[in-house]
Amino acid sequence: MLSHESHETHETHALTYDDVKAATGRVGGRVRPVTLAQAGQRLWFALEFLQHSGSFKARGALNFTAARTQSCAVPDAGIAIASGGNAGLACAWAAREHGVPATVFVPEAAPAVKVAALRALGADVRQVGSEYAEAAQACAAYVAESGALASHAYDHPLIAAGAGTLLEEIHAARPSVTSVVVAVGGGGLFAGVATAAAEHGVRVxxxxxxxxxxxxxxxxxGRPVDVPVRSVAADSLGARRASAHAVRLAARPHVRSVLVPDEAIVAARRALWRDHRVAVEHGAATALAALRCGAYAPDPDEEVCVVLCGANTDPADLAV
Incomplete structure (x- = not known):
């Protein structure tokens, strides 16, 4: 397990709404605007799995790469990242959009569908270790040796701010939404969404x-800590430690943190396929699981939007 000393952080300043607005300017017209689908009375799904590279991660990756390219900060070795899969896919896509190389470190157990997609995007894929933290250590060593620009799956203000553009689009499309439900791994999506949500009076x-x-x-x-990682959704939500940005935001009055069992995640994923013909990964189904199992019970006057954040999955096990 990573120690406090060995955990590399990319935090440079407190994430602000201005960061999200700046990201909106960089990614606007280059990412797919989110589609909202009505799923029930006062319930909406944000179909962010339709995003480039198959998940919300494209927003942060594009914001990071665009900002660094604009400041001429991308070396010849390109960009390197460690990922459970989705952040790597987004990094590879954003790097290709800007014509720079991408080297992606993933755990040996990363889903084959994600590894194949990474290679199709032109990334140099390196499979290391049994979980994200080990891939991250290998990536850090590679960056030190090669001089590549280090990106991060979630713990960087540019990554989180890019993710926050999703909330901006949800609010613009449906201002009546009062609560947004998001799955959390390391906290990049959550941090960006919570930062923007505070501006609009939306619960997260x-x-x-x-x-x-x-x-x-x-x-x-009261601070980031290391945790064990063991879940059916670990390939996308398996961070050992949340970002400092995310932990600070989680203590804000407009945020509620809830936990769901793996059985509820599996059931939510199957229900999405059975009832809506939507095939998502377990990490995306985690958000809906909170509503289905009662971990979060909205008040009658709430209008809820559940973010279905990624679909880089093999749907073969969903056949009925």
């Missing part, structure tokens, strides 16, 4: 698997 429900609870544990401790 942060949902994690019971055994991948980096944000929830950090909130309880």
């Amino acid at each position: 429900v942060a949902v994690e698997p019971e055994h991948c609870r980096a944000l929830n544990a950090g909130l309880a401790a």
Whole structure:
């Protein structure tokens, strides 16, 4: 397990709404605007799995790459990132959009569908270790040796601010939405969404698997802490530690942190396919699981939007 000393942070300043607005300017017209689908009375799905590279991660990756390219900060070795899969896909896509190389470190157990997609995007894929933290250590060593620009799956203001553009689009499309439900891994999506949501008076429900609870544990401790990682959704939500940005935001009055069991995640994923013919990965189904299992019960006057954040999955196990 990573120690406090060995955990590399990319935080440079407190994330602000101005960062999200700046990201909106960089990614506007280059990412796919989110589609909202009505899923029930006062319930909406944000179909962010339709995004480039198959997840919300494209927003942060494009914001990071665009900002660094504009400042001429991308070396010949290109960009390197460690990822459970989705952040790597987004990084590879954004790098290709800007004509720079991408080297992506993923765990050996990364889903084959994600590894194949990474290679199709032109990334140099390196599979290392059994979980994200080990891939991150290998990536850090590669950056030190090659001089590549280090990106991050979630712990960087530019990454989080890019993710926050999703909330801006949800609010613009449906101003009546009062609560947004998001799955949380390391906290990049949550941090960006919560920053923008505070500006618009929107509640954020942060949902994690019971055994991948980096944000929830950090909130309880009052600081980022390392946690064990063991969940069916670990390939996308399996960060050992949440970002400092995310932990600070989780303590804000407009945020609620909840946990769901793996059984509820699996059931929510199957229900999305059965009832809506939507095939998403377990990490995306985690957000909906909170509503289905009662971990979060909206008040009658709430209008809720559940973010379905990614669909880089093999749907073969959904056949009925």
